[in-house]
Amino acid sequence: MAIVQLKPKAVKFIKTLPPKHKRQVKDHILSLQQEPLPQDARPLIGYENYLRTDIGEYRVIYRYEQNKDLITVVLVGKRNDAAIYRIAKRTLKGRQS
Template sequence: MARLDGLATVLDFLNGLQPKIAAQIAKKVLALNVDPLPADSQQLSGYQGYYRVDSGEYRIVYRFFPEEDLVEVILVGKRNDDDVYKKLKRLLG
């Protein structure tokens, strides 16, 4: 099982969401520690080691460090616009 890092980012995002949606996203994030590269994950082009998975209308962006068995959640956001990728670009510079 991989360790999870970045849960504070997830919790901040989940505040204010409907409980059912928040639970779905939390379940998807927690599943990453069992399977860091699930079948529905995709590597982000232009970002080495960064992946994304979808949970309904939301996208979870994370990094996986196989040598450390670590999953670091970077951000969560709506997937129907490019806002997630704009935020990622700002975070990474």
């Protein structure tokens, strides 16, 4: 079972969600422990080992380090908002592949 870490930006966004959405996002993130590479996970283009997955109207950007069995949730944001990618670009600067 993988270990899940949440970066402060992800925690901050999750705290702003309504209770129902907060629970859905948390459940989805916890499900990554059992299945770190779900079927809907897609590589984050330009960033090696970073993936994105969707839950309802939200997107989770995370890194999976298979050798450590470690998942680091970097960001959570709205799917239909390009802002999550702008924030990811700033947050992950210098980590491009």
